[in-house]
Amino acid sequence: MCGIAGILTTDLDVSLPVKDMVASMKHRGPDDKGFCCFNGAALGHTRLSIIDLSSGGHQPMYNLDKSLVLVFNGEIYNYIELRKELEKQGKIFFSNSDSEVLLHLYELKKEKMLDDLIGMFAFAIYDIERQELFVARDPIGKKPIYYFYQRGIFVFASEIQALRQVSMVEQSLTLDHEAIWHYFSLLYIPQPLTIFKEIRVFPAGNYGIYKNGNLKIEKYWEPVIRQKKWQDMGECAEELSDLLDSSIEWRMRSDVPYGAYLSGGVDSTMVVSKMSKNS
Template sequence: MCGIAATVRYGKRGPVDRDQLCAMRDGMRARGPDDEGLWVSANERVGLAHRRLSIIDLSPRGAQPMANGDGSLRVIYNGEIYNHQSLRDELEAQGYQFQSDSDTEVLLHLYAERGREMVHDLRGMYAFALWDAEREGLFAARDPYGIKPLYVADTGRTLHVASQVQALRSVDEVDTRKNPAGHVGYFLWGHVPEPHTLYEGIRAVPAGHTVWADPDGVQERPFASISEALADADPASQGTHSRTNGRASNGTPSTTDDEAVQEELRDALLDTVRHHLVADVDVGLFLSAGLDSATLTALASELTDRLRTVTLGFEAFRGTRQDEVSGAERLAERDEIAHPPEHPD
């Protein structure tokens, strides 16, 4: 988890306020306690700031904002690109030279090679903002699942970008009047439905969308939709039911098909867990003693011996059926994982 903040004066009016940009950045200190960075262009029309939580390439070479070799591209980024190594291999084969081992640098060279279409090659959870000096544009993107947060505030001549609403609230020119739709959503459902926030001038970039800001204005476009992908993958939507409730179309049991599906599911889960474990630090997992976390823990324990789990226990539930600690301890012991669950005092 990192924190990104950017300001671009696409309307060519006035310089970026460095103090304001630093305030946006430092308001997200909890997201990135390991390092901080700031860059403002020579004409002071764009600025990028970053709070870093080091996961891949813990050295200063992975610091952000990060630039390419000639300084024409600069990026700030929050997340992890799971296929960064394979992308790096492809880019190196095409002549790109890397100065770090970070997945951040992959974003720079991938953009140089494929432009804004780069998002179709990314596998991971991410939110980033990239400044293209030659095109005088800021390119921002959020992953298809919307795992990483990305918020924008467009004043009509300036675009502000940040990982948290709170960071944008600190900007004087941002409209922080109450957004009725955001408040209604919160009281109805217990959360603010995206793209709304609680404030009129701040909105979430929807999952699977990109933003481009240049002297012509700001454009937002979709590049991926999980709901559409699931609909396209549903045999029912294509009128082809080969099985129903574990039975073949002729009504006979389909044990072979069920076993094949289970094996395919296991392979898919192992593949995604393996990619999530890519890190230069130890990996932790929340173990609630439920089915989902127990499955992930078991799969992860097959792939690494560096896994640690943590469970939240509550004194009020100690010794009751609602207490998850004892079940989590048994699961951790079964998978031979370090697990220090404790009830709070």
């Protein structure tokens, strides 16, 4: 897990706060950290290296002409297949990371790129010339983004405590009594609420565009329920096994050692068995 952070505003010096935001999330990414600052915008990243352990995977990551810059937390499981297609279209890669695939896809497809992604992700891409930020979260919401948006100022991060490193955010916070009621009733706080009224969870399966002080959030994914009739249970079991094989194989793509919890139950036994088969 990595940590991402960003501040977009026309009123504040954003360089120091974003460094404090990243420092507060060091536990999310002990391997590397980076920052970039522009006129009214700053991005930060703290890295846990999984794919491409070299400096080629450093973030914030720029595209080749340095018109776009990316901060990314997560994994794109089908990045190898996507990279091959992008190379056929003439895209040149300088790293072996899945992060760079996102930059090239965005160059070609903008928000439509999300239809091609299989993985868990939370990322932001800043268009330096257009002064426009694109932020997106995976369909299920496995990777977090929290945000503060008031008076044209947009601050986002992987954790609430990172947002609180920005003095304007910290000074604005008030407890959300509805969220507290939910917590004591349900033992969790339902999204998009958080313990603070001014901080919200960026919704899963959505993307956002921030430009000129305005934030627009759009849904890009809805679950599709298909009804399929199999000839017999054997056919059904075979298809399920194939789906699990491909899913687990994708998740084993890593440049560092990996493992799994084996409790002896049916699900963990199945996962470890298929990992052994695919290793």
